[in-house]
Structures are given as C-alpha cells and as structure tokens.
Amino acid sequence: MNFRRIASLLAWLLFGVIAYSTLSPIGMRPHIGTWVHVERFGAFGLLGFLFMIGYPGRLPFVVAIVLGTAVGFELLQMLSMDRHARLGDLAVKLAGGACGIAAGWLMARRLPRINQNSNYPG
Template identity: 80%
Template sequence: MNFKRIASLLAWLLFAVIAYSTLSPIGMRPHIGTWVHVERFGAFGLLGLLFAGAYPGRLPLVVAIVLAAAVGFELLQMLSMDRHARWEDFAVKLAGGGCGVAAGWFIARRWPRFAHRPPRINQNSNYPG
C-alpha cells in the first residue's frame, strides 16, 4: 500500500467519524476533554491534511470536500432536536480544514515523493539515456 492510498482510507474514515460525532445525540458525542473548538479545529485540520495527502493534484476538489463537510454537517445539525448550528462552530471547522489543506499542499510541494508527479528530466543535458 502506498502513501496516497493509506491517506485516502484514513481521510474517508475520519470523515465518517466526524459525521457520527457531529450528527449523533449530544450525550453520545465523543470528546477528548478539552475545549470543543480545539477538537473541531483539530478534526477538520486533520481531515484537510489527509485529503490533501490523498489527492495532491486535486486541490480544488479537496477544498470543496472540506468546505462541503463543514457546511453540510453544520446545517444537518439543525435537523436534530438536541444539536444546534452556530456560525462560530462553522468558522472554527472551516479554519481548521483550511489550515489542514494548506499544510497538506505544502508537504506535497516540498517533498515530491508524496505527490504523484513524474521526475523531471533535464532537456538541456547531453546524456543520451
């Protein structure tokens, strides 16, 4: 298994975990014991990082997935009786996702082995092979 496949599997798994914890009743929501904004920022940051690592050449798609997840999960909370959608929560999720995508993009640009790009060939050299 290569890096992109593992990152893709983990990204979609984390997406499902975030969906469960966002849409489940408030008493069933898992938490790590710290501020909820730190949890939201970290979860969406990791989601953005994993999606950016899984799909390094598709930055607009990655941004759309993370943005749609933040918007969709926040809007779907309005359907639940004990959950609520807030602009503040949406902003934290979006900031975390944006930071994660940016970090993933930076890693893919700096370390080409994580990106799926063919090696560059020097066209000006006299090497025949």
C-alpha cells in the same frame, strides 16, 4: 500500499468519524476532554491535511469536500432536536479545514522530492 493511498483511506475514515460525531445525539458525541473548539479545529485540520496528501493534484475537490463537509454537517445539525448549528462553530471548522489543506498542500509539494531520494543508499 503507498503513503498517498493510506492517507486517502484515513481521510475517508475520519470523514465517517466526523459525520458520526457531528450528527449523533449530543450525549453520544465523543470528546477528548479539551475545549470543544480545539477538537473541531483539530478534526477538520487533520481531515484537510489527509485529503490533500491523499489527493495532491485535486485541490478544488479537496476544498469542496472539506469545507463543504463543514458547512453541510453544521446545517444538518438543525434537523436534530438536541443539536444546534452555530456560526462560531462553523468558523472554527472552516479555519481548521483551511489550515489542514494548506499544510497538506505544502507537504504534497515536498513528497515527490522526498520519494525521489528514498532510494539513496547513503
């Protein structure tokens, strides 16, 4: 199993965790104890990074899935009685996703060079 396949698997698993965290009742929402905006930014940043590493040649797909997920999940919160959609929350998620995609894009550009030199004995 190569690095890109692992990254794509982790990206889809994180997608499921974010879906659960975003759409579950507020009392069941997991949190790590920091500011909620840090959690949102970090989760979508990691999601964007993992998707970009997992699908390096598919930037439009990655942008659509990561940023579309942020918008879609925020809108779906309007269907829940105890959750609410806020523009500020969406902005943090979009910023995190965009930063993660950018970091993943830069890393994916470097991976072919790193992989070429992996057989170097020195």
